[in-house]
Amino acid sequence: MQGHLRRSRIANNKVNDMSYTKRFDGRKFDETRKMEAKAGVISRADGSAYFKIGDTVAYATVYGPRDLYPRFMQNPEKGILRVNYNMMPFSGSGERVRPGGNRRSRELSMVIEKALLPVVELEEFPNSVIDIFIDLPETDAGTRCAGICAASIALADAGITMKDMVAAVSVGRVDDKIVVDLNYDEEAYEDGPVADVPVAMMPRTEQITLLQMDGEITKEELMQGIQYAKKVCKDINAVQRQALKEKYQNGGSDE
Amino acid sequence: MSDEKKHILESLNLNLRYDGRKLTDYRAIVVEKNVVKNAEGSARVKIGNTEVIAGVKMSLEKPFPDTPDEGMLMVGAELLPMSNPEFELGPPGIQAIELARVVDRGIRESKSVDLKKLAVAPGEKVWGANIDIVSINDEGNLLDASALAAIAALQEVKFPELDGDKVNYKKLTTKTLPMKITPVSVTVSKIGNHLLVDPSTEEERSVDARLTVALTEKNIVCAMQKGGDMPITDKDVDAMITLAMEKSRELRKFL
Numbered sequence: 180m181q182g183h184l185r186r187s188r189i190a191n192n193k194v195n196d197m198s199y200t201k202r203f204d205g206r207k208f209d210e211t212r213k214m215e216a217k218a219g220v221i222s223r224a225d226g227s228a229y230f231k232i233g234d235t236v237a238y239a240t241v242y243g244p245r246d247l248y249p250r251f252m253q254n255p256e257k258g259i260l261r262v263n264y265n266m267m268p269f270s271g272s273g274e275r276v277r278p279g280g281n282r283r284s285r286e287l288s289m290v291i292e293k294a295l296l297p298v299v300e301l302e303e304f305p306n307s308v309i310d311i312f313i314d315l316p317e318t319d320a321g322t323r324c325a326g327i328c329a330a331s332i333a334l335a336d337a338g339i340t341m342k343d344m345v346a347a348v349s350v351g352r353v354d355d356k357i358v359v360d361l362n363y364d365e366e367a368y369e370d371g372p373v374a375d376v377p378v379a380m381m382p383r384t385e386q387i388t389l390l391q392m393d394g395e396i397t398k399e400e401l402m403q404g405i406q407y408a409k410k411v412c413k414d415i416n417a418v419q420r421q422a423l424k425e426k427y428q429n430g431g432s433d434e
Numbered sequence: 435m436s437d438e439k440k441h442i443l444e445s446l447n448l449n450l451r452y453d454g455r456k457l458t459d460y461r462a463i464v465v466e467k468n469v470v471k472n473a474e475g476s477a478r479v480k481i482g483n484t485e486v487i488a489g490v491k492m493s494l495e496k497p498f499p500d501t502p503d504e505g506m507l508m509v510g511a512e513l514l515p516m517s518n519p520e521f522e523l524g525p526p527g528i529q530a531i532e533l534a535r536v537v538d539r540g541i542r543e544s545k546s547v548d549l550k551k552l553a554v555a556p557g558e559k560v561w562g563a564n565i566d567i568v569s570i571n572d573e574g575n576l577l578d579a580s581a582l583a584a585i586a587a588l589q590e591v592k593f594p595e596l597d598g599d600k601v602n603y604k605k606l607t608t609k610t611l612p613m614k615i616t617p618v619s620v621t622v623s624k625i626g627n628h629l630l631v632d633p634s635t636e637e638e639r640s641v642d643a644r645l646t647v648a649l650t651e652k653n654i655v656c657a658m659q660k661g662g663d664m665p666i667t668d669k670d671v672d673a674m675i676t677l678a679m680e681k682s683r684e685l686r687k688f689l
Contacts, residue, residue, distance in 0.1 A: 268566035269473035269489025
């Protein structure tokens with residue numbers, strides 16, 4: 180994942196002889212990085228959010244429902260959701276990211292769209308489009324999950340009817356440990372097998388709306404990872420809800 | 435003439451702006467430096483609700499054949515659809531291209547960065563400074579915000595380490611960019627017979643002509659760009675540059 184962006188293996192990466200006994204940044208294995216969320220950060224948008232987890236920062240903005248063009252794409256029965264994922268040119272830890280998107284960003288846009296689709300009541304918005312733009316100024320792995328978390332807050336902020344919110348986190352395996360919210364250093368761990376499993380969920384029903392994986396993992400380990408994700412997505416959702424409460428308790432105007 | 439423009443003109447005739455500012459007032463300016471860890475230099479500039487981020491990524495480049503002993507300076511601007519409902523995805527439009535080129539000229543023509551000091555092996559390898567500007571929220575005057583952010587980001591650049599002919603982005607040195615001059619750009623807009631600075635979204639739609647003036651600390655004009663559909667007189671130019679000189683001193687305090 181993010182191969183072209185992945186840092187070369189850092190020195191002193193090896194903590195112990197055989198196994199990954201302690202996380203590089205000292206977190207517990209089922210602990211996320213520090214999170215911060217805000218709703219309504221971009222005044223031009225109909226809805227917007229900022230979501231930070233560790234050093235990964237995502238903005239999400241929602242424009243719409245607005246008229247969909249070209250006209251032949253309009254559907255009189257329901258609206259469409261359109262997501263664009265974009266890393267800012269200076270957001271990666273290595274070389275500059277060339278702007279304008281690539282195969283990876285197109286795929287991520289698509290899977291994020293599918294992750295959000297089940298909660299959005301598109302039947303309410305015939306002939307319309309809801310545009311979601313996810314833009315990342317700073318990245319340290321887990322960008323699609325951070326983008327989903329931000330987008331979900333932004334949709335709610337825009338007043339789009341939703342069945343639930345969506346929370347997302349990557350779980351996975353580093354060597355012999357199941358871990359939550361991998362950072363770049365962990366994704367690039369070289370002294371043992373690594374698996375990265377981004378998961379998005381509707382926290383209320385625990386239904387999974389995004390599941391990807393690359394690396395090596397057994398079925399048992401994967402299932403344990405998903406159990407972790409269930410718990411963590413509820414914690415993330417509390418942060419998302421808090422962000423919305425903070426905005427709307429203060430009268431709800433954009434800053 | 436649109437009703438909006440009529441109304442703005444009538445207000446300006448009474449010396450009034452919608453947000454209560456004087457014609458020569460900027461909105462509140464905030465400059466935050468080092469806002470992106472993965473960039474070698476970065477800055478966020480807010481002018482009122484307008485917000486941009488500029489980030490600098492350093493890279494090793496082969497010099498241009500006509501300037502074998504000079505480093506490279508590249509400015510790119512992305513007017514992200516997140517920041518304005520009228521911005522669209524896709525390759526940079528004419529507004530983004532103009533913005534990037536105007537910012538580029540202000541920096542380049544003022545000889546702000548001593549490009550000769552960026553040579554690593556003349557004719558073979560030189561440092562390139564890639565300045566990328568992204569719009570976060572467009573409530574008018576992206577030009578001045580972008581120029582200010584670009585200079586602020588350049589001032590913060592720390593060179594990454596060189597491992598032979600590879601850039602090690604994980605290790606930054608204490609070396610900074612050799613900067614001699616700090617150009618600041620002020621755009622003066624003309625609506626009817628009125629000159630004003632820092633237009634809001636509504637005012638920007640009604641602008642007849644604008645002049646962006648890049649100035650050094652010694653009030654040398656180092657780049658200009660006229661925009662807008664209407665002509666201006668030599669008297670206008672005189673008044674616009676005078677106003678730009680006055681306002682550039684205010685802006686420079688934020689660097």
